[in-house]
Amino acid sequence: MFADGLLAGKRILITGGGTGLGAAMAERFAGLGASLVLCGRREEVLRETGERIAAATGARVDAIRCDIRDPADVDALFDAAWAGGPVDSLVNNAGAIFVARSEHLSHRAFDAVLATSLHGSIYCTLAAGKRWIAAGRPGSVLSILSTAAITGRGFTVPTVVSKTGVLAMTKSLAVEWASKRIRLVAIAPGTIPTAGFMAKVAAGREGEPEAPGDNTLERPGRPDELADLATYLLSPAADYINGEMVVLDGGRHLRNSGVEDLLKRSDAEWEAQRARR
Ligand SMILES: CCC/C=C/C(=O)SCCNC(=O)CCNC(=O)[C@H](O)C(C)(C)COP(=O)([O-])OP(=O)([O-])OC[C@H]1O[C@@H](n2cnc3c(N)ncnc32)[C@H](O)[C@@H]1OP(=O)([O-])[O-]
Numbered sequence: 450m451f452a453d454g455l456l457a458g459k460r461i462l463i464t465g466g467g468t469g470l471g472a473a474m475a476e477r478f479a480g481l482g483a484s485l486v487l488c489g490r491r492e493e494v495l496r497e498t499g500e501r502i503a504a505a506t507g508a509r510v511d512a513i514r515c516d517i518r519d520p521a522d523v524d525a526l527f528d529a530a531w532a533g534g535p536v537d538s539l540v541n542n543a544g545a546i547f548v549a550r551s552e553h554l555s556h557r558a559f560d561a562v563l564a565t566s567l568h569g570s571i572y573c574t575l576a577a578g579k580r581w582i583a584a585g586r587p588g589s590v591l592s593i594l595s596t597a598a599i600t601g602r603g604f605t606v607p608t609v610v611s612k613t614g615v616l617a618m619t620k621s622l623a624v625e626w627a628s629k630r631i632r633l634v635a636i637a638p639g640t641i642p643t644a645g646f647m648a649k650v651a652a653g654r655e656g657e658p659e660a661p662g663d664n665t666l667e668r669p670g671r672p673d674e675l676a677d678l679a680t681y682l683l684s685p686a687a688d689y690i691n692g693e694m695v696v697l698d699g700g701r702h703l704r705n706s707g708v709e710d711l712l713k714r715s716d717a718e719w720e721a722q723r724a725r726r
């Protein structure tokens with residue numbers, strides 16, 4: 450689909466790059482010639498993914514453990530990443546979610562999600578932007594958000610607040626940093642049944658993660674489809690796209706926000722889910 454070597458010479462840092470959508474983007478970028486920095490909290494997972502992609506593509510893949518909730522950890526990540534050559538693009542992919550009734554959330558539950566999905570994405574974006582501006586280099590930031598940033602979504606409020614906040618950051622910095630040649634874009638996926646999605650979002654829910662009729666195309670999305678869009682948005686072909694969030698959901702958000710089954714749940718069903726945690 451893309452020209453060989455489209456991303457040759459580019460160095461791309463992907464948060465949460467060891468699993469799911471992050472790993473799918475990593476594989477695609479490396480196959481098109483990019484060198485990678487993958488980060489996450491689990492060193493073993495990162496190493497395995499990094500080695501697999503390096504063996505398959507011949508790309509340089511640096512796997513660096515980092516908890517993006519910790520600004521000192523983020524600074525150390527970016528220092529280590531830059532030591533291997535300047536980073537050209539950041540992908541804010543790491544995120545956190547759980548499905549729960551909001552009136553049952555403690556402040557610590559809210560903080561657990563915001564710390565990763567909102568604060569962590571901001572720390573990484575600032576760490577990249579400061580370095581690009583100091584070096585007079587261009588850069589691009591791609592954030593993996595959600596259609597919930599458009600529709601809102603009950604029962605996952607901390608995640609939705611985070612995604613909406615990162616969308617606001619994307620639009621705002623797209624304007625503020627345009628003169629520095631830094632571009633910010635986002636993708637809003639619908640349902641893509643990764644292992645993380647199945648464990649955190651689909652667990653305990655009836656039926657398929659995306660049932661026929663949930664979206665206009667009657668199937669869930671695939672990680673490779675997200676990787677294709679991410680490649681386009683980070684490539685020179687998308688140089689004129691700035692501050693935009695592109696939806697990849699088979700038209701689902703035009704039909705529903707994805708919580709119709711949860712609205713029908715009984716107290717007993719919610720209690721059963723809480724007990725399973
Ligand atoms: C919207 C778009 C679609 C998006 C899809 C995806 O993102 S797919 C990708 C999905 N991938 C991922 O999400 C991967 C990353 N996810 C993670 O690392 C974790 O799931 C986490 C950080 C979100 C929670 O970590 P953890 O469970 O280790 O949490 P902790 O032990 O640190 O506790 C902190 C506080 O949270 C509370 N609490 C926890 N669960 C629940 C609950 N179900 N109910 C209520 N509360 C809950 C817990 O009780 C505690 O409060 P307390 O009792 O002290 O007052």
Ligand SMILES: NC(=O)C1=CN([C@@H]2O[C@H](COP(=O)(O)OP(=O)(O)OC[C@H]3O[C@@H](n4cnc5c(N)ncnc54)[C@H](OP(=O)(O)O)[C@@H]3O)[C@@H](O)[C@H]2O)C=CC1
Pocket residue numbers: 464465466467468469470471488489490491492494515516517518541542543544545546565569593594595596637638639640641642643644645646
């Ligand atoms: N799959 C889907 O349908 C949808 C996904 N998304 C978004 O796509 C992104 C990827 O999700 P997906 O691939 O499905 O699920 P995963 O659970 O596989 O992805 C989450 C990744 O983030 C990493 N991560 C979590 N917390 C931290 C942290 N504090 N510091 C560093 N890394 C962290 C995890 O690694 P580790 O645990 O080792 O730290 C993991 O690699 C998320 O932002 C998600 O919200 C949005 C809409 C739909």
